[in-house]
Amino acid sequence: MPASSIPPAPVPSAAQPPRTGVAVRHVRSLADVVEPIADSLAAPRTDPFSSDVLVTPSKGVQRWLSQQLALRLGTSGPGHHDGIFSRVDGLGFEGLRRRLLQVPDPDPWSVEAMSWRILGVLDRLREEDGWSAVLWHHIHGPAGGGGAEDRPGRRVHVAKRIAHIFARYARWRPDILRGWSGDPEVRPVTEPAGTAGWQAELWQRIRLDVPGPDLVERHAQAVADLAERPAPDLANRVIIVAPRALADSDIELIRAARHHEVTVFVMHPALQPGAEEPHPLLTRWGDQHRIAWQQWCPDEMTDADRPATAASCMDFPRTLLGALQAAVVTGRTCPDVAVDDSVVIHGSHDPDRQVEVLRDVLCDALERNPDLQPRDIVVICTDLDTYAPHLRAAFDPGTIPLPLDHPARGIRLRIADEDRGAVNPVLDVLMRVLRMVHQRGELTEVLGLLASTPVATKFGISNQDRLVELVDQAGIRWGITERQRVEHGLSVRTNMWQTGLDRMAVGFALPRTAQSLTLGMASPLEMVRSEDLDDWGQLTEFVARLATFVESAQEPRPLQAWVELCRSIITDLTVTAGDLAWQTAHAHGVLSQLSDEGGPAVGDSGPQLSLPDLIRLLDDGPARRAPRAAYGAGHLVVCGPSALRGIPHKVVCLLGLDEGSFPKRDRPDGDDLLQLDPHPHDPSAGADGRGMLLDALMSAQDRLLLVTATRTSSTNEPRPFAVPVIDLRDALTDLLGSAAAATITRHRLRASNPENFSTDARPASFDPRAALVASRSWLPAAAPIAPAVGGFSDDLIDGRLAWSVADVVKALADPPAEYLRHQAAVTPRRQEDPPSDEIPLDLDGLQMWKIGDAMLTAVLAGSSFEEARRAAWLDGSLPPGALGNEILSKITSTVSDLHERATKPLTEPSDQHEIEVWGDFSEPVGGATGFILTGSAVSHGDAIVDVTYSKGKAKAYLDLAIRVLALATAGKAQIKGGRLIAQKYGIRVTAPAPDRARQILAGLVRLASRARIEPLPLPPRTSLRTARNENRNAAEAAWTYEKDGFQSWSLLYGTTEPWRVGQPSSFSDSPFVALARELWHPLLPLMEDR
Secondary structure (H helix, E strand, O other): OOOOOOOOOOOOOOOOOOOEEEEEEOOHHHHHHHHHHHHHHOOOOOOOOOOOEEEEOOOHHHHHHHHHHHHOOOOOOOOOOOOOOOOOEOOOHHHHHHHHHHHOOOOOOOOHHHHHHHHHHHHOOOOOOOOOHHHHHHOOOOOOOOOOOOOOOHHHHHHHHHHHOOOOHHHHHHHHHHHHHHHHOOOOOOOOOOHHHHHHHHHHHHHHHHHOOOOHHHHHHHHHHHHHHOOOOOOEEEEEEEOOOOOOOHHHHOOOOOOOOEEEEEEOOOOOOOOOOOOOHHHHHHHHHHHHHOOOHHOOHHHHHOOOOOOOOHHHOOHHHHHHHHHHHHOOOOOOOOOOOEEEEEEEEHHHHHHHHHHHHHHHHHHHHOOOHHHHHHEEEOOOHHHHHHHHHOOOOOOOOOOOOOHHHHOOOOOOOOOOOHHHHHHHHHHHHHHHHOOEEEHHHHHHHHOOHHHHHHOOOOOHHHHHHHHHHHOOEEEEOHHHHOOOOOOOOOOOOHHHHHHHHHHHHHHHHHHOOOOOOOOOOOOOOOHHHHHHHHHHHHHHHHHHHHHOOOOOEHHHHHHHHHHHHHHHHOOOOOOHHHHHHHHHHHHHHHHHHHHHHOOOOOOOHHHHHOOOOOOOHHHHHOOOOOOOOOOEEEEOOOOOOOOEEEEEEEEEEEOOOOOOOOOOOOOOHHHOOOOOOOHHHHHHHHHHHHHHHHEEEEEEEEEOOOEOOOOOOEEEEEEHHHHHHHHHHHHHHHHHHHHEEEEEOOOHHHHHHOOOOOOOOHHHHHHHHHHHHOOOOOOOOOOOOOOHHHHOOOOOOEHHHHHHHHHHHHHHHHHHHHHHHHOOOOOOOOOOOOOOOOOOHHHHHHHHHHHHHHOOOOOOOHHHHHHHHHHHHHHHHHHHHHHHHHHHHHHHHHHHHHHHHOOOOEEEEEEEEEEEEEEEOEEEEEEEEEEEHHHHHOOOEEEEOOOOOOOHHHHHHHHHHHHHHHHOOOOOEEEEEEEOEEEEOOOOHHHHHHHHHHHHHHHHHHHHHOOOOOOOHHHHHHHHOOOOOHHHHHHHHHHOOOOOHHHHHHHHHHOOOOOOOOOOHHHHHHHHHHOOOOHHHHHOOO
């Protein structure tokens, strides 16, 4: 409502006597309650120092009403926004019940207090007790089972569930408890009588534990007291907004408050709620509204209690949404209804894709209406636990804006009703530590805990990525303490946290050349650097504290002792400061609340609780309650079905209306007697979901948007609409006929589908990254050769380009990567697997190579085979036991063979050679007419000798050949060639004459120089196979093995094969074959396989 149209607060009249009793008023929406509530609150109070009470169905509605009323109450004049909303206590329906019942604090009959008393009874159960046999077996398992310890948390869970059941009986079926409490002298039940038998006995036992009236007696006493006098803790004026299907006992309690001025605003969208033929959506979605209407006896209403004016189609916007709302309210169809975008059903796939669709839908809505603000939009999600991670990933702006970010990352979005971990990271750390006690303490779990903000702030790790790399290379997999290892059936210490930390410590202490040595039971981690020392110290301290808590949380203890341990975990592992300090305070408050809830019922010591019992208490109790409101702060709010139900918004989005999950179904509970004898007014999850849809429809002012699953993401097979979505589709069909099909938009499985970016896409995708991917579909199938880019004018020395031997080898071994490094400042890296939590049981080729290469290097450096084997065992890379012995034996055999073959050549006298070669190119490259090549080489006798654990790769051939050519060019006549000793075979390279060596070397350096300014399709292994045998089948076979690890190739050419680059007419005419000849044909005559 515009500010100018807000009426001034009415002037109260002191002459009007205060009304008492209950008055019921009918409103069609929450917007209709604002003015009458403002009028009521503006009237004088009997006690000027008292406060009124405003009862709302949710905190979100309470926050919205308080903001609306502040615009009307206490303003300095019409149109002024300087009002104030004060002297009004906001309550929920449960808070109103407590005040009417005059519940003491602490409440001996609260669910929490009953849970502790029931827990005490459960701990005294015996299998031979006839009445409790069912309970005993449920908690302890069948006879001969392991007992309650095999069902962790079962005791607490059962106690809390029974307490909730008894509380439900007290509200919804008080006659059940009244019948069980008929005799004040409790008589034991000697024969099992099924469900009702053990429940009756259990109720009688806990009833004897509590002095004074029980739940049912307390209610009866409160009704009698309210009939005689006002409730002492309740204001005279009470306003109740939108009650939904309350229990008959609740209504009896409210109606008994005849000495208070009680106004009940019953919300029902229809003009005539009791009409014989309501709109179909009212019939299918309006159970809660109809029940609330029937409960409050509308026959007693006067005309003044009903909406002031009748409604017609002319009172609603001239849109499809307005026509649908008018039909629901009036029961009549509006004429001349046309299709528009005010009601759209978006059919999508699984939750991740639905969130992507929602993101584009919101951007479309904001783009279409520049006046629309995030606060004008609400997203109601049917399953926040499932969708919240996807929503955070899709909308989180991050710390640094990135190019091609989705514009939705700029939307101010807040997720309300989030789970505990998302709301308070300190509590999340506490729960993760507690759960870790009986888990394995896996690498990813501990590193994830260390990376959480409160822990990272406490321990100050400077380089998390580097630490992850060190921990992985140290062989850490799982096991914080040896007890964890034993509990999970493994008694060896390898791959434990302490073992890996010891490896790092030895790596700092021993020189790098001693990598094959061991110190005690640790082998040094070679890759540690001095700058890693501080982070290693912090990690060691963190793991030590974690181990202390893991060990101390093993044995059962009373609740208060658990609370103190939890406080120690928070203090020793987390730190928050500044704007985040509330997280620690809230976490300690949660523990205090848990202590208070258990304290009155359990006394000083209380029952012994296991760790699973504590986790269950925290999961089900105060740790799940949000610490602060997330509504009314100007954000676009994503909330659960009930938080903002019925609050008017310009755009209402509904997310997750999927068949099978919406509406939610009541969980069957064979112990709940209400389900054995259901009544129409009983609480129902299905009725809640359908009622939420009706309120969402009526509260949408401009647009109603639904996102639902119509296909699966795994197979893209069709999925049916949820039944309530079918109801909406049918209602639209009644208004539009066959044109209603246009209100359904079906989205593609992938955000990068080109159809999402066509001119007629509705709504168009706003994802720049997806658009970039989609644009590739318009490129030719075979990538063309790109022209050369730039030159080397700034890098030349007398017209020559400076190279090192290592850089030439790197460029020729991966020409696409060389191009990306120098033209795009991108360094492609091998896609490595993330750190693993599993102790290896088998090794792949790369893992075996790492162990074999380390052993070979140690043996060639002078270590014994026994020392090398021991170091391999202690570095944590081998499987345990016999599996590791078998693998190590194979590796040792290979290393022994290589050592034997290399011993004689390596015993020849060695000599260090410095390389510096100046040469000219046959043709200039990028302005360079020649090169300067520098480096070094070590010869043994008359040859360079390389020994490698690998099977010999093209890169190793190039490295050896270039050094041989460089020494030959430099006139080192004593060097006759080089030898590569690899697994199973080797290769010899013969040194040519100096002039020929200079010519070949100039060609290789020129090719490497070209790789810096133009992308060359030249994979080394495939090109070597092709140069030896220009046959497409041979090239395909080599490419099959090479392409998977060739990340730079995929960045430049995608999945295009080398011989297809440049769109050649045939295989032999391709640029790839020409480059393979240029690289390898001068070298092949010098190379001899041995």
